Amino acid sequence: MSLVKKFATVGGATLGSRIFGFARETLMAAALGTGPMADVFYAAFRFPNLFRRLFAEGAFNAAFVPLFAKEIEANGIEGAKRFSEEVFGVLFSVLFLITVIMELAMPLLVRWIIAPGFADDPEKFDLTVRLAIVMFPYLMSMSLTAMMSGMLNSLHHFFAAAVAPIFLNIVMIGALFYAIYYGSDPLATAWYLSWSVLVAGVLQLAVVYIGVRHAGINIGLRFPRFTPNVKRLLVLAVPAAITGGVTQINLVIGQAIASSKEGAIAALQYADRIYQLPLGVVGVAVGVVLLPELARALKSGHAREAGNIQNRSIEFVLFLTLPAAVALWLLSDDIIRVLYERGAFTASNTALVGSILAIFGLGLPGFVLIKALQPGFYAREDTKSPMRFTGIAVFVNSALSILLFPLLAERGIALAEAVAGWINTVLLLVTLLRRGHLTWEWALARRTGLLLVSSATMGGMIVYLLHRWEPLLATGSSLLTKTATLSLLILISMVVYFLVAFLIGGVDLGMIRRNLKRKPPASKPVSGPAGPDL
Template structure:
């Protein structure tokens, strides 16, 4: 299967999850708006979500996949099964201890880390503590899900792992429907959502477990033991856990700062959901597929194939995210109005969230490029260098967020996150080139410049088209008119961008098809 087909498989499943996520956020905006219950729920949910990124997705996509792939190459499926059972025993035991400890510490964590801005409101603080306690076991489910997803990706079974996140959105939508159907108030709906998160975690774990069984591996429970393989995994996983959660680390810092203003947390969350669509569809697809591909190529001595695979992935990322970034910048107000402005979500909310989304759009290519560059380190079992760069970006994010929040409120937090993301990209890219792990291609640089030109032409077309669409996009227009107008603008943007890119040479269908073939070249002789 070619890289582009693998990207499409993972990206398609992720797109389905993001579409359900949009539906969920739309219903949540109508039910909760940016009021106090929205702040409480999102603050409580962000904490288990942070740990999921740190200890689940980041650690296992970075550390587990290369080691699992190595076991398959060296000892076959039986060796990989033995390794996964060793890891499962240690992981399950560690997660159980962490969950119990966090549940006991939850009051302190909420007051000092999750939402210190709620300190003056005893009711909001109490609700956040209790909802976070309900949702935190989701971490245990998702960490085990991440491990099994890494196994499936290494075995080239991408779909089950990619489709599992859909269940979170489906279950939460069901909880919202039920709450609105019985006429529940915002607080009761928030409670239904909290319990739905835990139910969804169990369902996601069940889906990937069935997928692993279908792939031919039946995991049994082994007594936790610190075997050499487990020690090696932990050595790689600790820095990877920090690195893999860069976006969540920055967002939790932003949330703590934003908790000092009513509605700020919810506004950031609503904007985050929009830019997560291209970030998820492209970034997750590239990260999930690229790491096992690079690991296998490097283990087999196919150095040219590894370099070509990474460069083509960078090209793929820029080809899709540059126009997406410009689209978010130009159409942020229209997108937020069409998706959210109804019920408790007012025109004033639209203005605030749209300004945040426009800034996130600037950071989008950077956030996705991180996903394409980090596997260049992880596939070589180097998780510490990206960790150092992550820490630098976190310091930049924290300093800017603290400085800018008093000046431009929520937009200051979004600006800090975008700046930190691009800083991380420059550090990762420069180091890979300096080490010789990323081959500089003038052809890639030329195509990138032409893609930037194509994006500028697209932005210009939107600039001139927007005044004609504004009557249909106005707050008083019918929802169907708004959707039609936004769809026409998006269609115009796509036509102009792709036509320009292919016309001036920024993209070439034949080149993309050839370069994204997953054909294995003969192994080059090992270099001394």
């Protein structure tokens, strides 16, 4: 399967998850708006979500996948299975211990980390603690899910791991439908949502476990032992866990600062949900596919092939995210109005969330490029360099958030995150180039400039159409009229962008197709059944 098809497989499944996520957030906006219950639920949910990124996706996408690929190359499926069981036993034990400690310490965590601004409101504080206690075991399910997803990605079985997150949105949508149908108050709705998160975690784990079994590996639970392989994993995983959670770390910092203003946490969350669509579809797809591809190429001694794969991935990212950033900047209010403005979500909410989304759009290419650049370190078992860069980005984000929040409120937090993301991107890129792990291509630099021209041309078209179609997109228009107008505007903009990009040479489709469809270099044959690709 070519890289393009792998990107499409993961990106398509992620797009499905994001679409369900939009449906979920639309129902959330109608049921809770930006009121106190929305603040409480999002604050409580942010913490297990942070630890999911820190202990699950960051650690295992960065540390587990290269070591798992090495085991496949050296010892085949049986060696990989043995390594997986060793890791599973240790991971399960550590996660269980962390969960127990965090549950007991939840009041302190809410007071000092999750939402310090709630400390003066005993009702909000107590409810946040109780909801977080219900949802925190989600961490165990999702961390084990991330490990098995890393196994599936290394075995080139991408679909099951990519489709699993959809179940979180489906279960939460079911809880919201139940609450709305029976006219539940916001408090009851928050409780339904909290329990649905826990149920969804178990379902996601079941999906990837079935996928691993289908791929030919049956994981058994072993007594935890710190073997040399497990110790090596931990050495790589600790800095990788911090690095992989940089976005969540920044969001938690922003949440802690924003908790002093009612409605601010919910406003940031609603904007973040839209921003996560292109970040997820492009960034997650590239990150998930690129790491095992680079790891396998480097373990097989094909460094030049690895460099080419990474350059083409960067080009793919820029081709899709530059126009998305322009569109988010110009269409933010209209997107929020169509998706959220109903029920408890008012026109003033639209203006606030739209302004946050526009700023997030500025950071979109940077955050997606991080997903394309970090695998260049992780595939070489270097997790410390990205961790150092993440530390710098978190420091910048914290300082700017504290400085800008009194001046710009929620918009200041969004701007701080965007600036921190671009600083992280520049540090990663410069370091890869300096070490010779990434080859500078003047042709790629030229095409990047032309893609910027294409995006600017598309932006001009959007401004022109917005001026002419403003009455159709206004608050007083029907939902059908606003949706149809916005959809047509986006469609026209896409056509303009792609036409200009191809006409002026911003993208060479033939070159991308040739490079991304190249067969991976031959490696050591893998023994044991692999099963058909899910």
